[in-house]
Amino acid sequence: MMPGEHKPGPLSGKHALVTGGGRGIGAAIARALLEQGAAVSLLGRNRQTLDAAARELAAVGEVACFAADVADSDAVAAAFAAAARRGTVDILVNNAGQAHSAPFLKTDAQLWREMLSVNLEGTFHCTRAALPGMLEKGWGRVVNIASTAGLTGYAYVSAYCAAKHGVIGLTRALALELATKGVTVNAVCPGYTDTDMVRETVANIVQKTARNPEQARAELTAGNPQKRLIAPEEVAGAVVWLCLPQSSAMNGQAIAVAGGEIM
Structure with missing residues (x-):
């Protein structure tokens, strides 16, 4: 497929x-x-x-890039205005996020604000x-990439x-506010996923404890009944399903992709 060429599919014509979206779960989505x-x-x-992600994805379909810090409302507004020149954003996947760990009493105001501002x-x-564009068209999908940390508690990541x-x-x-507007809002909640963020977490555990990398990964996967990290493509599969036209009855859900950790 040539760059810019649309691949036929159930989401053809959707932006x-x-x-x-440059790496990890976002790139897989x-x-x-x-x-x-x-x-x-x-x-x-x-x-x-x-840009590196776009070069890899160009063989699959039509991709464009816009730089902005999601925590900066003005930068977000400018980036979305630029993106809208490609057409109304029909599907929004809020995937950008950060995770930093610290005991609660070592979680200062700056770390607290950083976790809330980004996530x-x-x-x-x-x-x-x-x-606004979704409401004008009467159709839209918002999928928020949350975490199992949004469904349960984990020690040492209180701000996250x-x-x-x-x-x-x-x-x-x-989801309730928009239920009659043709726009659905759902969340996908991955467990520990094989991404750069988790690799950084493993390195942090190794640095702060006597554990080796294998022991650190085993600690992270212990809560997953399948005893493994989730693949980014598995998260992406759940996201795409929620975006399909036939998934319009899925609204207000928080779906755990975590091997059975959260039921």
């Missing part, structure tokens, strides 16, 4: 924007949406990372930017858990 026929815009802070406020800013619980609350409230 999807994926935040944090972008690829899966392209494979279903959508045109995809990638949004992230690092333009070089986005929760970024979701708010991007949804606010995308929603609070932010992701907030994403779940926002998902449920907005």
Whole structure:
């Protein structure tokens, strides 16, 4: 397929924007949406990372990149205005996020604000930017990439858990508000996934404890009954399903992709 050529599929004619789309789960989601026929815009802070991802994805479908920090409302507004020149954003995947660990009493105000600004406020800013176009068309899909940390508690990541619980609350409230408008809002909640973020977590455990990398990974996967990390493509599969036209009855859900950790 030549760059820019649309691949026929159930999402043909739809424009999807994926935040944090340059790597990991975001890049896997972008690829899966392209494979279903959508045109995809990638949004992230690092333009070089986005461009590298776009080069890989160009053989699959139509991709464009827009640089912005999701925590900056003005930057988000400008990026969405630029992306809208490709057409209304029909599908928004709020994937951008960060995770830092610290005991609660070592979680200072700066770390607290950082976790909420990226993980929760970024979701708010991007949804606010995308929603008017969806409402005008009477069709839209918002999928928030939360975490199992939005459904349960984990020690030493209180700020991250609070932010992701907030994403779940926002998902449920907005789903009810938009239920008759043709726009659905759902969350996908991955467990520990094989991404750079988890590899950084493993390195952090190794640095701060006497564990080796294998022991650190085993600690992270212990809560997953399948005893493994989730693949980014498995998260992407859940996201794409929620975006399909026939998934219009799925609304306000928080779906755990975690091997049975959360039931």
